[in-house]
Amino acid sequence: MMPIIDVRNIRKSFGGLTVIDDCSIQVAKGSITGMIGPNGAGKSTLFNIIAGSLAPDSGEVLLNGQAITHLSANQRFHKGLLRTFQIAHEFSHLTSLENLMMVPPRQEGENLFSTWLKPGEVRRQETEVRRRALEVLDFVGLSHVRNELAGNLSGGQKKLLELGRTMMTDAEVVLLDEIAAGVNRTLLGDLMGNIERLNRELGYTFLVIEHDMDMIARLCDPVIVLAQGQVMMEGAITDIQNNPEVIEAYFGAEPA
Numbered sequence: 001m002m003p004i005i006d007v008r009n010i011r012k013s014f015g016g017l018t019v020i021d022d023c024s025i026q027v028a029k030g031s032i033t034g035m036i037g038p039n040g041a042g043k044s045t046l047f048n049i050i051a052g053s054l055a056p057d058s059g060e061v062l063l064n065g066q067a068i069t070h071l072s073a074n075q076r077f078h079k080g081l082l083r084t085f086q087i088a089h090e091f092s093h094l095t096s097l098e099n100l101m102m103v104p105p106r107q108e109g110e111n112l113f114s115t116w117l118k119p120g121e122v123r124r125q126e127t128e129v130r131r132r133a134l135e136v137l138d139f140v141g142l143s144h145v146r147n148e149l150a151g152n153l154s155g156g157q158k159k160l161l162e163l164g165r166t167m168m169t170d171a172e173v174v175l176l177d178e179i180a181a182g183v184n185r186t187l188l189g190d191l192m193g194n195i196e197r198l199n200r201e202l203g204y205t206f207l208v209i210e211h212d213m214d215m216i217a218r219l220c221d222p223v224i225v226l227a228q229g230q231v232m233m234e235g236a237i238t239d240i241q242n243n244p245e246v247i248e249a250y251f252g253a254e255p256a
């Protein structure tokens with residue numbers, strides 16, 4: 001089956017430093033694919049290239065078989081590829097509900113204007129967006145804080161809200177960058193449960209960069225190990241954890 005994300009022969013250097021070195025990865029539609037690797041392996045750089053916030057020196061990124069390398073992050077968003085972002089400072093003064101209602105709908109080309117011109121359409125859309133936002137809050141377990149300012153939410157609740165923002169758009173592929181960091185175990189459990197449900201029930205594909213191995217082990221299959229800008233290994237987490245080469249790359253030592 002055609003991969004939903006196909007990264008082909010990407011190279012990226014900063015100054016004289018080669019960070020991504022002829023790297024190719026594929027993300028299968030419907031998977032929760034993990035990406036791990038030691039600090040400085042190039043994970044964030046590759047993510048930025050996939051999301052469209054950084055241009056590669058060479059190579060291609062395809063989404064559903066279509067080259068998107070030349071598209072902006074915003075254009076990729078409208079094609080259903082998005083990454084979660086920390087709730088920006090200005091949004092911390094809005095409630096959880098408002099944060100979700102602010103997410104722009106996915107629209108391509110002329111749809112953007114055609115709905116504009118119809119009388120009554122704007123109000124109908126706003127009612128619909130509100131209904132959707134309330135459903136999403138319910139799904140991610142944040143109904144009880146719907147009128148709370150986002151800035152007052154706990155770290156874990158903010159992550160749930162960020163995940164909720166992706167649900168406002170009918171995303172196809174979501175890039176999750178280190179979302180477990182700073183989240184307490186209970187909320188992390190909720191977050192993982194929601195990711196699984198989005199995957200199973202709504203067909204979302206995820207590409208997850210994560211240092212939290214428990215999260216990778218529970219959610220991700222396959223897992224890609226990146227080291228020095230190249231794919232070192234790809235497979236099930238149990239195989240990866242027992243691979244001497246991977247252990248060496250991570251810890252710089254042979255397994256005991």
Ligand SMILES: Nc1ncnc2c1ncn2[C@@H]1O[C@H](COP(=O)(O)OP(=O)(O)OP(=O)(O)O)[C@@H](O)[C@H]1O
Nearest residue numbers: 014015017019037038039040041042043044045046
């Ligand atoms: N904008 C930049 N300018 C110069 N060097 C950069 C830039 N972005 C990243 N790098 C360098 O590229 C290398 C890979 O960084 P990257 O953040 O992609 O790694 P990572 O695998 O995500 O690491 P971590 O797990 O620590 O987040 C590092 O040596 C980093 O210093």
